[in-house]
Amino acid sequence: MTxxxxxxxxxxxxxxxxxxxxxxxxxxFAYRRLGPSTGTPLVLLQHFSGNIDAWDPAVVNALATDRPxxxxxxxxxGRSTGQTPDNIAAMAxxxxxxxxxxxxxxxxxxxxxxxxxxxxxxxxxxxxLVRKLILVGTAPQGGEEHLLAVLQDAxxxxxAPDIRxxxxxxxxxxxxxxxxxxxxRVKSRIEDRDTDSGKAVTDxxxxxxxxxCAAPDPEHAMLRAITQxxxxxxxxxxxxxPADNAYTMFKALSNAQLVLYxxxxxxxxxxxxxxxxxxxxxxxxx
Amino acid sequence: MTxxxxxxxxxxxxxxxxxxxxxxxxxxFAYRRLGPSTGTPLVLLQHFSGNIDAWDPAVVNALATDRPxxxxxxxxxGRSTGQTPDNIAAMAxxxxxxxxxxxxxxxxxxxxxxxxxxxxxxxxxxxxLVRKLILVGTAPQGGEEHLLAVLQDAxxxxxAPDIRxxxxxxxxxxxxxxxxxxxxRVKSRIEDRDTDSGKAVTDxxxxxxxxxCAAPDPEHAMLRAITQxxxxxxxxxxxxxPADNAYTMFKALSNAQLVLYxxxxxxxxxxxxxxxxxxxxxxxxx
Numbered sequence: 001m002t003x004x005x006x007x008x009x010x011x012x013x014x015x016x017x018x019x020x021x022x023x024x025x026x027x028x029f030a031y032r033r034l035g036p037s038t039g040t041p042l043v044l045l046q047h048f049s050g051n052i053d054a055w056d057p058a059v060v061n062a063l064a065t066d067r068p069x070x071x072x073x074x075x076x077x078g079r080s081t082g083q084t085p086d087n088i089a090a091m092a093x094x095x096x097x098x099x100x101x102x103x104x105x106x107x108x109x110x111x112x113x114x115x116x117x118x119x120x121x122x123x124x125x126x127x128x129l130v131r132k133l134i135l136v137g138t139a140p141q142g143g144e145e146h147l148l149a150v151l152q153d154a155x156x157x158x159x160a161p162d163i164r165x166x167x168x169x170x171x172x173x174x175x176x177x178x179x180x181x182x183x184x185r186v187k188s189r190i191e192d193r194d195t196d197s198g199k200a201v202t203d204x205x206x207x208x209x210x211x212x213c214a215a216p217d218p219e220h221a222m223l224r225a226i227t228q229x230x231x232x233x234x235x236x237x238x239x240x241x242p243a244d245n246a247y248t249m250f251k252a253l254s255n256a257q258l259v260l261y262x263x264x265x266x267x268x269x270x271x272x273x274x275x276x277x278x279x280x281x282x283x284x285x286x
Numbered sequence: 287m288t289x290x291x292x293x294x295x296x297x298x299x300x301x302x303x304x305x306x307x308x309x310x311x312x313x314x315f316a317y318r319r320l321g322p323s324t325g326t327p328l329v330l331l332q333h334f335s336g337n338i339d340a341w342d343p344a345v346v347n348a349l350a351t352d353r354p355x356x357x358x359x360x361x362x363x364g365r366s367t368g369q370t371p372d373n374i375a376a377m378a379x380x381x382x383x384x385x386x387x388x389x390x391x392x393x394x395x396x397x398x399x400x401x402x403x404x405x406x407x408x409x410x411x412x413x414x415l416v417r418k419l420i421l422v423g424t425a426p427q428g429g430e431e432h433l434l435a436v437l438q439d440a441x442x443x444x445x446a447p448d449i450r451x452x453x454x455x456x457x458x459x460x461x462x463x464x465x466x467x468x469x470x471r472v473k474s475r476i477e478d479r480d481t482d483s484g485k486a487v488t489d490x491x492x493x494x495x496x497x498x499c500a501a502p503d504p505e506h507a508m509l510r511a512i513t514q515x516x517x518x519x520x521x522x523x524x525x526x527x528p529a530d531n532a533y534t535m536f537k538a539l540s541n542a543q544l545v546l547y548x549x550x551x552x553x554x555x556x557x558x559x560x561x562x563x564x565x566x567x568x569x570x571x572x
Contacts, residue, residue, distance in 0.1 A: 229548075236536070247533055250522070250546055257561070258546040260536055262515075275543070275568060282564040 014057040014064075014071065015189040019079065024101040027082035027094065030194070031072035031102075035064030040131055042108045042284070043099060044071045045115030047137075047266075048147070048209060049202045051078035051194035056270040057185050062277040067108075067284065072098055074118070077201050078194040086204035088212050092121035099129065108284055110134040113241060113266065114205055117141075117212045124225035132284055133226065136233040137266050139245040140252065141217035147209060150240045168267025170237045175263055178271040220252035230256040231283040233276065235268030257283060300343040300350075300357065301475040305365065310387040313368035313380065316480070317358035317388075321350030326417055328394045328570070329385060330357045331401030333423075333552075334433070334495060335488045337364035337480035342556040343471050348563040353394075353570065358384055360404070363487050364480040372490035374498050378407035385415065394570055396420040399527060399552065400491055403427075403498045410511035418570055419512065422519040423552045425531040426538065427503035433495060436526045454553025456523050461549055464557040506538035516542040517569040519562065521554030543569060 017032040032052055033041075042063060044055060052071045063069050075094040076084030085091050095118055099107055108131050111119025116138025123130040139145055154166040162183050169179035197205075217223075230253050234246035243260055250258035259279050261268045269276045303318040318338055319327075328349060330341060338357045349355050361380040362370030371377050381404055385393055394417050397405025402424025409416040425431055440452040448469050455465035483491075503509075516539050520532035529546055536544035545565050547554045555562045 236542075253548075255548045256522075257548060258544065260544040262539075262541045262543055275572065278568045279565070282561060286561065 014052075014055060014060045019052070019192055019194070021079075022098070022101045025097045027075050027080060027097070029072055029075075029098045029101065030079035031070055031098070033068060033070045034060065035068045036066070037068065039067045040106055040108050040284075041068035041070050041102075041104055042110055043095075043104075044069065045095060045109060045111040045118045046071070046074070046077070047113035047115055048205050049197045050112075051197060053189055053194040054186060056182055056273060057188065058182075058273040059269060059277060062273070063280060066281070070102070070107075073194065074098070076204075077197060084201045084204045086207040086211075088117045088121050088208050091118045091208060092125070096122060096126065096129070105129070106131050108132045108134070110136065110280070111138060112136045112269065113138055114209050117209065120222055120226060123228055123230075124222050127227060130228055133228050133230045134233065134280055134283070135230060135246075135249060136269050137235065137238055137241055138249075139213050139241045140220060140249050141212055141215050141222045143213050143245040143248065144242050145210065145213040145240060146242070147206060147240050164267065167240070168265055169271060170235075170263055170265050172263050175265065175271055179267065182267060182270040220248075223249060223252040224254070226253060227255070229283070229286075231280065232256050232258045233269060233279070234260050235264030235266060235271070236260060236262050237264065238266045238268065240266050300338075300341060300346045305338070305478055305480070307365075308384070308387045311383050313361050313366060313383065315358055315361075315384045315387065316365035317356055317384070319354060319356045320346065321354045322352070323354065325353045326392055326394050326570075327354040327356050327388075327390055328396055329381075329390075330355065331381060331395060331397040331404045332357070332360070332363070333399035333401055334491050335483045337483060339364075339475055339480040340472060342468055342559060343474065344468075344559045345555060345563060348559070349566060352567070356388070356393075359480065360384070362490075363483060370487045370490045372493040372497075374403045374407050374494050377404045377494060378411070382408055382412065382415070391415070392417050394418045394420070396422065396566070397424060398422045398555065399424055400495050403495065406508055406512060409514055409516075410508050413513060416514055419514050419516045420519065420566060420569070421516060421532075421535060422555050423521065423524055423527055424535075425499050425527045426506060426535050427498055427501050427508045429499050429531040429534065430528050431496065431499040431526060432528070433492060433526050450553065453526070454551055455557060456521075456549055456551050458549050461551065461557055465553065468553060468556040506534075509535060509538040510540070512539060513541070515569070515572075517566065518542050518544045519555060519565070520546050521550030521552060521557070522546060522548050523550065524552045524554065526552050 073080035075082035109119040116135040157166045165179045169175040234243040261272045264271045359366035361368035395405040402421040409419045443452045451465045455461040520529040547558045550557045
């Protein structure tokens with residue numbers, strides 16, 4: 001258990017919590033922290049192009065009812081300064097620097113998509129710092145990705161009110177309506193919103209993700225270096241980083257639980273947020 | 287919600303509940319029922335060679351805290367009369383006859399191993415009777431099985447105090463010690479224990495399971511006929527009915543959630559009983 005040396009922010013929500021800053025190693029990191037002041041903090045590692053306000057309040061607030069939860073912008077993203085690196089290893093170093101700056105000696109990590117690659121890299125290299133790991137909609141080194149093709153297709157849906165509807169949700173009416181509800185939630189914060197990502201963020205991030213998946217790791221050395229308990233989560237119809245990745249990771253990891261959700265895409269954790277929160281909780285509390 | 291026309295047996299446990307009987311269609315079925323008198327009953331369909339007392343009290347009693355749970359012996363098994371059929375379709379007919387005899391108009395099914403095949407057959411043919419389906423350590427039609435080879439290997443472990451230790455658990459010390467704890471639980475009932483299965487049960491059951499897996503169903507017609515929500519569960523190292531079956535079923539079913547557990551075999555639901563109960567509950571309550 002790591003005591004956070006900040007005031008107890010119990011009751012604050014992602015939509016209302018103030019954005020805080022911590023500075024070191026030449027980077028000023030933006031973050032928000034929610035939940036009780038004690039307990040192992042859960043640090044969230046965000047997807048390609050996403051910032052703090054791209055997290056779903058339904059997920060983050062529910063998880064923060066019984067543990068500290070920290071959402072942050074990695075170097076160069078959102079309102080964090082510094083440069084977005086073009087490789088996962090450097091992103092992992094930046095994230096560890098942020099965790100160290102907060103004075104946390106042990107954390108749980110929830111890595112989503114690109115953030116899941118970063119989370120694997122951190123967990124493999126920091127056995128003591130990372131207690132448990134949650135990997136959502138992500139890929140192992142050498143995994144399968146259709147990032148550019150899917151992005152291109154999604155941007156052709158000019159009728160969509162938000163790129164995340166075609167990108168994160170399936171074509172079913174149930175998934176699309178869950179997507180609209182998700183958008184309502186992520187857009188509910190009006191003031192002090194995080195800064196959207198431009199090409200200075202997305203270009204190196206895309207390169208990092210594509211390079212990660214292009215790097216062959218047939219023996220799964222990275223996954224085998226992860227000894228912590230892992231919860232692997234994916235949607236049945238994730239078009240960018242397909243569910244086969246999740247099954248591959250489950251089989252190669254020494255201590256992983258796998259949860260796959262029906263009729264869902266890259267945003268499975270937002271579509272099935274009640275299931276997801278329940279599954280994460282029982283995993284972290286065990 | 288189906289009201290059971292029996293007294294409220296809330297508080298009774300699998301180890302202490304009386305064995306009841308219901309008769310019809312020439313078969314006298316043995317069963318025990320636990321939990322509240324209202325709510326959709328969860329009917330358990332047992333594995334190859336297993337009887338009512340082969341269910342884990344840790345799983346059954348926990349599930350029965352908030353729903354009716356019914357464990358029974360299908361035709362010919364344990365203390366039920368009649369003949370054990372040598373095919374899944376007939377086992378499904380017998381199980382439906384039992385459910386009808388209890389006067390239940392809608393149930394949830396938890397089918398484990400052989401019982402999971404029976405559960406698929408029932409769900410595919412009875413869209414109204416079956417509300418939700420839980421498939422554990424089982425295979426689709428045409429699925430992968432190593433039943434005879436694994437049984438043969440297990441019976442060579444003459445040092446094992448119970449065949450289920452090598453059959454249901456991995457070789458790791460964590461899994462074996464979970465196996466010993468499971469055996470303590472299933473053997474804790476002393477009086478009114480169910481009758482063990484002889485060859486008149488296991489021969490036709492083995493034939494049914496092997497025939498089911500040998501019957502090709504490349505289009506997954508059986509799974510596609512199942513429209514109910516399904517929770518598919520398996521252990522990472524199930525040697526008899528490997529986890530690939532579970533992933534296959536997840537992909538072919540229209541509305542399935544998949545949960546796989548680490549370092550576990552065919553008895554994953556007993557080894558990880560706290561996770562399993564939590565996952566079943568959130569699935570059934572959604």
